[in-house]
Amino acid sequence: MEAEAASGSAGESSWSKVGTSLPVTSVQALVASAGELTVDKIGRYIQPDIDAHAVLPELSDEVPVIDLSKLLSAESAEAEAAKLRFACAEWGFFQVVNHGIPDEVITGIKQDIQNFFQLPLKVKNEYAQRLGDLQGYGQVFVVSDDQKLEWGDRFALFIQPPQARDMSYWPSQPHTFRNCIEQYSSEVMKFTHSLAILIAKTLEVDPKLVADKLASQFLRMNYYPPCTSTPEKVLGLSPHSDGSFLTILLEVNSVQGLQIRRHGAWIPVKPHCDALLVNVGDLLEIMTNGKYKSIEHRVTINAHKERLSISAFQIPNYDGIISPILETAEEKILYKTMKVGEYLRLYFSNKLEGKSALDYAKLSEI
Template sequence: MEVEAASGSASESRWSKLGTSLPVTNVQALVASAGELTVDKIQRYIQPDIDAHAVLPELSDDVPVIDISKLLSPESAEAETAKLRFACAEWGFFQVVNHGISDEVIMGIKQGIQKFFGLPLEVKNAYAQQPGDLQGYGQAFVVSDDQKLDWADMLALFTQPPQARDMSYWPSQPHTFRNCIERYSSEVMKFTHSLAIFIAKTLDVDPELVADKYVSQFLRMSYYPPCTSTPEKVLGFSPHSDGSFLTILLEVNSVQGLQIRRHGAWVPVKPHSNALLVNVGDLLEIMTNGKYKSIEHRVTINAHKERLSISAFHIPNYDGIISPILGTIGEKMLYKTVKVEEYARLYFSNKLEGKRALDYAKLPKI
């Protein structure tokens, strides 16, 4: 069944106008014409400080894995809840197995993304970002003509709630793609609802306190072409934390590249088969008064293979606020109450730069 077009409501349509990205050369097209590349073109992608911190692949197996079935079982719920609390507080990133999203839905979105990025450039450009809009096909966080660029192309869509959608950005090719996006988006929304309730339990707070923190969803489908010349000097995504409440990531193919920041070093993530990857966003860090940390992460590039992924960013209502929840009497408040619109505007209007956006929400140290 074809997804019907929906016009965005007044408040939800404002999400896509919070920032914009300057148009830049399509990276996939650059790779396809590698023989014509000049040093100047490549130079803008070279990251001078890419080796500033060590990479520790031996820690990959330490990334927490949370089993939803254990959270639901009376026999194992307490232990698995403690494990989830540890993952949010100490890692800010974890993998989730037995998440409940069917193999059919997962395979549908994976195949759709692969087919879309395999289309000719002129077909994909029919869904190109428009000035002043975050949605569409292109790149993100390009705010100046002299900043370093990421080695990636993307398709970004507001998917939830349905009235937030601008269907002019939803590709009609491949012909099943829209329905695959719709099904995946809905299933991830249900999963996020369940996960948020479990996270509320780890904080010993009423689930109603988080119920309005993930009502909107923004999907980013990313394509990272191989870089045969200098893969060790380019990044698919620069180091950053997410300006979301929770982010759910699905690896589309088996090519690794995601690295997370831990104790001043980078830890590569090896996704478990059939797992979803979850990370704490800035807004959850603010809400927990810093107990749960948004995780800085980046994407490295393979010399010979493309990498694809899809991120689902879950965010509060446009007109909402985020306030720290203090757990104990006398606990010092580390973050101020922030307006969601104000924080999102700050986040989307600047280039990615670690956790710099979160500094806006921090109260001055006394």
């Protein structure tokens, strides 16, 4: 594995240009050392507009569930494809069951993520983000010393293609972690490739136009400590859409926290123990000329339980181009044609703020 991913390659140098983030205190360490977490102690994490929109937990059961085995079966493919088309166009989020990733791969990555975040801070800091890089243990989207911070820690890696890897960030603890990351990444790539071909069919476009948008993968492992004092005033992730083509989320410990924005309200997503959660990214919205929607989402914090998850951001090659595919010559073009690297640099150069990056890519209001 390490031999095929030597540092200093062309792929790695391209991805290193994507962005950076300012160093901040580990939230996990803050929780462990601060004693009572008063508002004064965590003032920089208090989000002033957190209650601006209603939360509708009664709608959480309406999040679409797609059965991959039915999509691959001749008898049920048409009906399930209609559900997939509806999920991409109307929700932008859906859970996928019977996804085909082996149970032992899922179990292994879940266990090692939990074990990694329980390591002493000194050990985790051996893999800390370096100036000018998004990889490693630390934070993302911190671009100023006075912005509000998020209640969570991250560990991120560029995984695919192999030449994009910087092995100095790959942990040697837990001892199985590197192998688990490799296996999980490979399985998610295969799953996403299959899903992308099926999405292409719902769009009635050449599957190659979609499949080649999944050449790269950025893996981010997320740890959200509990906030015992004011959980209702902090966020693990601020409202945003993803700057990916597709994002694949695995809930590690089934603690609820993810909410998606729909019709001006927040809908909590109930973790499904046997499912992967998939969402449309900005780049897929651009490619479909707005037919499939990249939806704002956020992460709330539990008062008593930690939450862990792993996000696989599936993206085109850094040097690739993203442009709208039109159904007819008369269809109005809504988005610019852009270089993937240009869009990602824009996306990572700002704090998380709704769909601001996607707004930049629009030629006119949708």
